[in-house]
Amino acid sequence: DAFRIDVVTIFPEYLAPLRQSLLGKAIERGLLSVGVHDLREWTDDVHRTVDDAPYGGGPGMVLKPEPWGRALEAVRPPGTRLVVPTPAGRPFTQRMAAEWATEPGLVFACGRYEGIDQRVADWAAGAGPVSEVSIGDYVLAGGESAVLVMTEAVTRLIPGVVGNRESVEFDSHADGLLEGPSYTRPATWRGHEVPAVLLSGDHAGIARWRRAESLRRTAARRPDLLSALPGDALTDAERAA
Ligand code: 6GU
DSSP states (O other): OOOEEEESSOGGGGGGGGGSSSHHHHHTSSEEEEEEEEGGGGGOOOOOOEOOOOOOOSSSEEEEEHHHHOOOEEHTTTOEEEEEEEEEEEEEHHHHHHTTTTTTTEEOOOOOOOOOOHHHHHHHTSSOOEEEEEEESOOSSSSSSHHHHHHHHHHHSSTTTTTHHHHHHHTTTTTTOOOOOOSOSSSSEEEOOOOOOSSSOHHHHHHHHHHHHHHHHHHOOHHHHHHHHHTTTOHHHHOOO
């Protein structure tokens, strides 16, 4: 069956890119199906009110729980993971993307303003897993762009969505390290040479060079990733370098 993604938002137009390029192809090929829903569909007043002032005072507005309760009852199949994008969430990782890609689908609840009344996530946890996640240490105006990021990370791991399985297996982060540099023709460009080993035809030598570049780049750019590797991830020689 197709992987199912539903998004509830007050800006449904923002999710238009979900139907384009890689994801659009996956939809056409029956690997993915997508529903985008306007939260206001589940309001019950003439003004279609979705927000209210925070209890306890403070700036901004909070999304009211009642429309969310009705929306999630309508669009979330029982047991389906609910993903709530929020800068106050746990960090979204490649590991999460890989786990989520094995599930039947995902429902995203997009907040704006100061977020969604916390009781929505608390109540929703009674019907299946709920993940409050952040895509990085910066603040976005709303969760919609984070949904685009996460759906792309997850759907490219669904079998058949990306043509070349190797390009997924050897990705940055797949083994906990950053990917090293890539080169194509010409061998010399504006005085810059492609590293000679890549032209040598020595496949074992190329694999060793790539591994070394991957480690060098990770140490320079993301030392936190190196520290987080399991004990047996590096050889003694690699640890010494
Ligand atoms: Cl998931 N949402 C919002 N609004 N801001 C963020 C974020 C998510 N991740 C980082 N900043």
